[in-house]
Amino acid sequence: MENRTLASRIRFARTDRRMTLDALADASGVSRAALSRIERGEASPTATLLARIAAGLGTSVASLFSEGEQSRDAGHAAPPPSSALSRAADQPSWQDPQSGYVRRNVSPAAAKGAAEIVDVTFPPGERVVFDNALGWHGVAQQVWVLDGTIEMTVGTETSRLFVGDCLFMRLDWPVAFHNPGETPARYAVVLSRLPA
Structure with missing residues (x-):
């Protein structure tokens, strides 16, 4: 993007x-x-x-x-909000200028308000920290490792995740992502609202 x-x-x-x-x-x-x-x-x-x-x-x-x-002035019309299909070629991606990690939104527009899926490729040796101090209460995420290794720190607890591992967390604690390996890691993030 x-x-x-x-x-x-x-x-x-x-x-x-x-x-x-x-x-x-x-x-x-x-x-x-x-x-x-x-x-x-x-x-x-x-x-x-x-x-x-x-x-x-x-x-x-x-x-x-x-x-x-999508902004009104971005130069093209947004698809209808009921769009239930998200083609890989149309999924927006973005690269973090600091760590170089690339995130791609996988979820179709129709999923808004339900679970949201993000595909992330994380460079070796990099780390990103989210303080989650600003109102993420009521939101949870699962991180499912597809390739490589990711080290996750949630609050004060650190877990090393390998291919196939999945970690659930509430987003009311600081969270750090770190790739301790020598190759890129790839993982899916599934965000969802917790029941009230």
Whole structure:
């Protein structure tokens, strides 16, 4: 996904919620100046910043990549919200400028509000930390390793996951992803809402 497209979707999500840049800065903990540069497409947010922005908007990172958050000015029409098929060639992907990890939204538009699936390729030796301090309560994720090894730290507990392993976690603790191997790791993330 191009930086301009992501910028447009973040701006659309903010204005659709009638939030000012200052309000989003307060809700996300990301400075107004940084948000302004991100929304203008002058800076690409890191994975950590993107998670904070999504939490400040009261949504998931995956939803910022879905066609449902498509801006009116992005240059093409969004598919109908009832679209039940997500072709691999049409699934938006994004690369974290800091760690180099690549995330691809797999879920079709019709799945919005249900479980969301993300396919991640994580470079060797890299680490990403999400503090999850901004309103992810009520959201859980499962990480299912498809290739390589991922070391997950949830709160103070660390688990090393190998191919086929799956870890469930609530997103109300800090979470760190680390690839301790010498080859890229690939895993699926399934996000879902917990029952009230």
